[in-house]
Amino acid sequence: MAKLAKKRNEDPNKYLIGIGQEKMAVIPPTQDAVTLAANAADTILTEEDKEKIDLVLVATESGVDNSKSSAAYVSELLGLKHNIRTLELKQACYAATAGIQLAKGHISLNPHKKALVIGTDIARYGLKTPGEPTQGGGAVAMVISADPAVLALEDASSYYAKDIMDFWRPLSQTEAMVDGKYSANVYLEFFEQVFHDFQEQTGLTLRDFTALLFHLPYTKQGLKALRLAVENIDPTQATKYFNEFEASRKYNKLTGNLYTGSLYLSLLSLLENSDNLQAGDRLGLFSYGSGAQGEFFSGILQENYRQHLTNKTTSLLNKRQEVSVAEYEKLFNSVLTNEKNRTLDTTSDPATYVLTGIKDFKRQYQKK
CATH class of the missing domain: 3.40.47.10 (Thiolase/Chalcone synthase)
Structure with missing residues (x-):
């Protein structure tokens, strides 16, 4: 954030102290709300979870389709069974909480089942805008059950x-x-x-x-x-x-x-x-x-x-590679939008689930 501030002719303390940020996650074009969600859930789900989950709620304001839910993609990537409900929820940054409350009601009626709730987003405000230093991205997955462990x-x-x-x-x-x-x-x-x-x-x-x-x-x-x-x-x-x-x-x-x-x-x-x-x-x-x-x-x-707790978060954060401001700007501008056809190079993306491109307006996902 300090390097970005200097590049934008700002006092680094405006970012480090004024908004309280030290680093910003830069999401490559081979990741989107779907893959971020799948990668997050993949780190916590057990086989027992997969057997009992019958509700998948993906909360996002970075959706990839105006009709098909991100949850449908995610459930298939994770290999969940097909007799489940899959929904995408939207209300800005609040939607994951709505998902938890809906899942809580569902589990109250079906205590032998489990629900998967995921908040997944990529925050984009544009280069050289006032909101630029408050960008970021990632996903958090949670299993809701009648017998909570945490x-x-x-x-x-x-x-x-x-x-x-x-x-x-x-x-x-x-x-x-x-x-x-x-x-x-x-x-x-x-x-x-x-x-x-x-x-x-x-x-x-x-x-x-x-x-x-x-x-x-x-x-x-x-x-x-x-x-x-x-x-x-x-x-x-x-x-x-x-x-x-x-x-x-x-x-x-x-x-x-x-x-x-x-x-x-x-x-x-x-x-x-x-x-x-x-x-x-x-x-x-x-x-x-x-x-x-x-x-x-x-x-x-x-x-x-x-x-x-997996206690893997710090190691995940430490494995990230720093990019220059120029590299960040290139990644920002290379995001996959509404193209009909495009192939993405995923060789440098270490994630389990990646976005390989789009074909006839259909997003192409892969589990490595």
């Missing part, structure tokens, strides 16, 4: 929606449009609304949470929301929440905006980097999607939850 979702949830234009991407555009300051303010407004409503609904207070987690379009935005949450408590107590926030934003600082997966990458970051968590702790989660939808809900950490 986090048990509680029943209560508070949600709030308005039809506003803080962020949007017309059908004709490959890059998003955003009213940055307005969107940041609406984010904070929605957080205060749903967090207050949640406390009114449940009788819980901030002290009942060990940590608060946020959608992180850039990590400074979550920090602003946390400051609102702790402004009326003792500074010593507030320090505890700030410490957990630092653990929760470690991965997001190194990847940039994952859109639908952002909140859940932050959850993973907290679970893998905090030394203070223990079974029985309550975590609060704030999900936000522009346009706009907000939700606050909570979950309880389960016994031996650490044994169910």
Whole structure:
């Protein structure tokens, strides 16, 4: 991010401190929302999971087709059985939370089944635009079951929606449009609304949470929301929440905006980097999607939850190759869009699932 800032004639601290980002994931043209989702899910699914999954929900605002769901592609790539439901969900960065809540209801009615929920996106705002340093990409996959191994979702949830234009991407555009300051303010407004409503609904207070987690379009935005949450408590107590926030934003600082997966990458970051968590702790989660939808809900950490974490995230991040600004710009401009035919060279892509090109407007995927 510092090198990008210098190339854009900006003070590096504007990116490193002002928005709280250190690195930005650059997605090659051989990856899209489908392959990112499949690669994420492939790292966690067991054969038992595959047998019990009968609902696949892929949340994305980087969809590859206006009709066919990304979940249909993903389910086939992963070798899941065919007597399942596959759906794609869209509501900006909020949609993965909608997927979790839908999956929660499904599992309540079918406790012997499992659901696969994936948030997968590539955040694109355009080269040399104000939103450029808040780009990024990636996917987070989650298995929802009646017997959770990591986090048990509680029943209560508070949600709030308005039809506003803080962020949007017309059908004709490959890059998003955003009213940055307005969107940041609406984010904070929605957080205060749903967090207050949640406390009114449940009788819980901030002290009942060990940590608060946020959608992180850039990590400074979550920090602003946390400051609102702790402004009326003792500074010593507030320090505890700030410490957990630092653990929760470690991965997001190194990847940039994952859109639908952002909140859940932050959850993973907290679970893998905090030394203070223990079974029985309550975590609060704030999900936000522009346009706009907000939700606050909570979950309880389960016994031996650490044994169910892959702890591979740091090694995955360390295996990445740095690209120059010129290389990044070339990759950005080479993304596969609406061409009828194009073949992509996948030899330098180490991922298990890749996009090999498009033939007669049909995307071509491959498992290496």
